Amino acid sequence: MTDFSQHKDLPFEVSEYRRRIENTKASMAERGLDVLLAADPANMNYLTGYDGWSFYTPQIVAVSLEHEDPVCIVRGIDANGGKVTAFLDDDDIVGYPDTYVQSTERHAMDFMADELKRRGMAKGRIGVEMDAYYYTAASHAALARNLSDAELVDATSLVNWVRLVKSEAEIAYMRRAAEICERMMQRAYDVIEPGVRQCDAVAAIYDAQVRGDGKTFGGDYTSIVPMLPTGIGTSTPHLTWNDKPFVTGEATILELAGAHRHYHCPMARTLHLGKPPEKLAKASEVVLEGVAKTLDFIKPGVTCEEIEQVWRETIARHGFKKESRMGYSVGVNYPPDWGEHTLSIRPGDKTVMRPNMTMHLMPGLWKDDWGIEISECFRVTETGAETFCNFPRPLLVKG
């Protein structure tokens, strides 16, 4: 028997995982759940430390009120990955046979349901993450077919809400992510010139993302790759790079994130090559004023919709309007999204700010054929808000 325990390199103390599990169980109890099946890789990681690019096959962490520790069920070849990365005992990491992988005859959830039955976790009210990316409609159908004695209940984002307020250890990782993100943005600013290929700029950005500070800590992959829509592409936020050159007279939106142990700090800036058009320069000023006033307003006790209102009223005075939400919670995550899927800074969201909530304030404006993004990732403090990054906000202009 291989002793995996000596190889574990957990990002947090075991006590922190136990506290997270306790908080999750409390939330389950409140909702009358006996068992919770977390399929979101960020939730699996948050609860156990499990870490691997294995979320392309079905996998879950099951938490039961009747059991102290969760069980982690993954593809067979990934079980050793669990033993190396999760705090759990080897017995609580279970691998399913490869015949369940992308089969038309059987579903991995069939195996998981059987394993839950063996462990007495297949009864009562079972919460499932109905809207988690990797909990597919087929996964749910297979589970429902197998667990006809239990009641499956929607528990989307239950663990995500437990993740909302960060510990000091989590904040420390986000500060490292912020340092990485600043380096990435600086590299982007340094290398982007007319005639430089977008892909070559991305190479420089990745270099900073992955090397970290180059000495004491490295950088992780991020939940979203560097996004840098340019020219007409700035009218929409999610275009990635190609091998065309940057062009004088065009803007580029840089939405980047640093990550350390899967904790993210995103930031966006807008860079124009050559003299910017009046409307872009004006928009930059309006967004800057909006961001400053909004950050100044944020403190414990205020709500998401109140925050959005400050932003909305500020930019409305200059004739601007933003339809999309202007922020969301961030922290630990895996592709395809660094957002936590809990609070959104928009009308109707009455979530109350508390210290150590962490958000990405995203006051992006995307118009018919142009756009601008100047964003900040911030932490709610005891008395206000502080941004993670320190990088000049105004529209960046080169040449």
Next chain:
Amino acid sequence: MTDFSQHKDLPFEVSEYRRRIENTKASMAERGLDVLLAADPANMNYLTGYDGWSFYTPQIVAVSLEHEDPVCIVRGIDANGGKVTAFLDDDDIVGYPDTYVQSTERHAMDFMADELKRRGMAKGRIGVEMDAYYYTAASHAALARNLSDAELVDATSLVNWVRLVKSEAEIAYMRRAAEICERMMQRAYDVIEPGVRQCDAVAAIYDAQVRGDGKTFGGDYTSIVPMLPTGIGTSTPHLTWNDKPFVTGEATILELAGAHRHYHCPMARTLHLGKPPEKLAKASEVVLEGVAKTLDFIKPGVTCEEIEQVWRETIARHGFKKESRMGYSVGVNYPPDWGEHTLSIRPGDKTVMRPNMTMHLMPGLWKDDWGIEISECFRVTETGAETFCNFPRPLLVKG
């Protein structure tokens, strides 16, 4: 009105998209489907050219037998992205309001169902990709609730199967991806040394991945990040990097892929620092023999399970056994998987080889506390199989 058509830079001729749509409609007709809703980003891209890191909110391409062109429904802020990247008319790209994003009160599928009704696409038998990553259980429930007059039918992988045989234009992109992948592997080999941090090796690997050949074409992000389990980590395939140094006396599995316009070419090699242990050297020889015999066997007309049998019998003669599948189809893809979710090279898969099918032959062995991967991406030719990459296969040894 902005004229987006002048900004389109489609990776393929419009005629190629139309051919793909015709093939999809033929497959739909065979299965008695009136409409197909593709939520898999690779399928959306394959059918229309749509491209953006926007798959973290619900989006679909709907194909109807009664309509010539598909309709693409995405988040509102991503609609311009569709107009820039998809061959469709602007009218066939629809954005939903941001109030549908990650809301607990409404689901984006509510909007999509209404839009399908408006277009007369909400009736009859509607195929949905039940096991596609971003088609969540909640998406399906919302759709079913809204389309009670229609019959929702599982059409998982219908388009994936249409993607199976590649066009010459697709093969050309995969050859570029292969050139990128060779460069990545060479960089990995060059930089990995005892004492070098894993993250710094990854920076070099990304550099090669993103710059492409440095002149005529660039590289894309890949569906899976560079994977390089090292030491005990080689007993499992999906660990990513950290900031610890490589160590003399340990092996590292390098599973990398190049990508161009989202077409992938993966390759794995195993590198040992210092004199390799006997069992690893022996395993390398066995895998090499197995790979060579297997590739030699492949030609049009043979089946997946026959291919696997050649591999299995070859390594069995040396006392080796592999539980997991030893290959799968690859081509265009988005995170989290570069596999196409169609054929698998394993017992029971009777898919018959045809020219221009493209696969990743993955004869990885993951044991109790060690492992080895030496893989090849290949194309079925008129008479046999040819690998995309040209890179030395034997166990790489340094120092």
